Amino acid sequence: MKHPINVTSEIGTLKTVLLKRPGKEVENLTPEYLQRLLFDDIPYLPIIQREHDYFAETLKNRGTEVLYLEKLVAETLSDENIRKQFVDEMLAESQLTANGATAVLKEYLLSFPTQEMVDKIMGGVLKKEIDTKKKTHLYELMEDHYPFYLDPMPNLYFTRDPAASIGSGLSINKMREPARQRESLFMQYIIKYHPRFASHDVPVWLDRDYQFSIEGGDELVLNDEVVAIGVSARTSAKAIEQIAINLFKKQDSFKKVVAVEIPKCRAFMHLDTVFTMVDYDKFTIHPEIQDSNGQMNVYILEKGKEENTVSISHRNNLQEALKEVLGLSELVLIPCGGGDEIAASREQWNDGSNTLAIAPGVVVTYDRNYISNELLRQHGIEVIEVLSSELSRGRGGPRCMSMPIVRENLK
Numbered sequence: 001m002k003h004p005i006n007v008t009s010e011i012g013t014l015k016t017v018l019l020k021r022p023g024k025e026v027e028n029l030t031p032e033y034l035q036r037l038l039f040d041d042i043p044y045l046p047i048i049q050r051e052h053d054y055f056a057e058t059l060k061n062r063g064t065e066v067l068y069l070e071k072l073v074a075e076t077l078s079d080e081n082i083r084k085q086f087v088d089e090m091l092a093e094s095q096l097t098a099n100g101a102t103a104v105l106k107e108y109l110l111s112f113p114t115q116e117m118v119d120k121i122m123g124g125v126l127k128k129e130i131d132t133k134k135k136t137h138l139y140e141l142m143e144d145h146y147p148f149y150l151d152p153m154p155n156l157y158f159t160r161d162p163a164a165s166i167g168s169g170l171s172i173n174k175m176r177e178p179a180r181q182r183e184s185l186f187m188q189y190i191i192k193y194h195p196r197f198a199s200h201d202v203p204v205w206l207d208r209d210y211q212f213s214i215e216g217g218d219e220l221v222l223n224d225e226v227v228a229i230g231v232s233a234r235t236s237a238k239a240i241e242q243i244a245i246n247l248f249k250k251q252d253s254f255k256k257v258v259a260v261e262i263p264k265c266r267a268f269m270h271l272d273t274v275f276t277m278v279d280y281d282k283f284t285i286h287p288e289i290q291d292s293n294g295q296m297n298v299y300i301l302e303k304g305k306e307e308n309t310v311s312i313s314h315r316n317n318l319q320e321a322l323k324e325v326l327g328l329s330e331l332v333l334i335p336c337g338g339g340d341e342i343a344a345s346r347e348q349w350n351d352g353s354n355t356l357a358i359a360p361g362v363v364v365t366y367d368r369n370y371i372s373n374e375l376l377r378q379h380g381i382e383v384i385e386v387l388s389s390e391l392s393r394g395r396g397g398p399r400c401m402s403m404p405i406v407r408e409n410l411k
């Protein structure tokens, strides 16, 4: 059987992708905890599901195999011992909001059939679901208005971020925000125990035990030699240097990691919210990541002379740096919102720069970003629009909502 992971570009024809259909976790959002759970509003579940199904159908209609995270996890946990081990680990990482809840929660979760258990872990467990027994301890008698034992994971439909396929392996990410840190545990189990992956010894370039954060929205595989990684609010310079060292050592096709520094703010949380690749020589960009002279900090990391080191050189122009590393004489940056101050800002907020390429020059985008979409078309890109009223409330677009597992290699 062929190796189960193969991603050697951002734009090669998308053969297999991992999605997560939004579920109960989205309905467990309340205004009080929105900020902490990294949402700006509460999506309406039936509509966000309809929009997500439309997104999945769009990909399937173009020949992409769609895998669902929630199904892979349930399949992974079909063995009783692995299931118990997973629940233990998940509970240990869940910073339970009441002392002594672990044992009772474990029993509760394991009482469900596996798929229901997985959906419950993802959706969150309310205290009132299991608070039936007589309260005997002081802490149990104390008034506590926090509703959850296990927090919901509403950001799971952004499958891009907890892990990223690079070449034949992946990074399983230490995520920056507490609200998302448990998400990458699912991928760790899938890679280790799911029959599709387990027997293939999938290389892990950086795993979730690494001390410094990195998220998939910052990791862009430009070709089989070059990876671009955003230095962002979510991804640290230290993790970038370490993954570069590991990639140069273990996967010999990768020669360069381009670290692109972007402003550290909520609207630009990952590199892919302001910059994506749409064709061999075309990228979307949100103009605000460059200064008034069109400059920004870009660092090129290459294998160092000593073992486990990198050599680093600085550039201050993204377009020129990309031409250099990709060996191109011309390269186009297509500005989000056409560069108009208001349109750019509005459409970037709604992920106008966050395109998912499904083949060279073919992208999936949100329908609401009509100015950016039109501009992409004017540059010869085929733009396939998907519905976005509710999906966009989580602050991520088509690239964020998809984790490529297999892409065709570029010729």
Ligand SMILES: NC(=O)NCCC[C@H](N)C(=O)O
Pocket (backbone or CB within 6 Å): 037, 038, 039, 155, 158, 160, 161, 180, 216, 217, 218, 269, 270, 272, 273, 394, 395, 396, 397, 399, 400
């Ligand atoms: N790659 C991405 O930019 N993903 C979007 C993540 C949105 C999510 N609400 C978050 O704040 O992490």
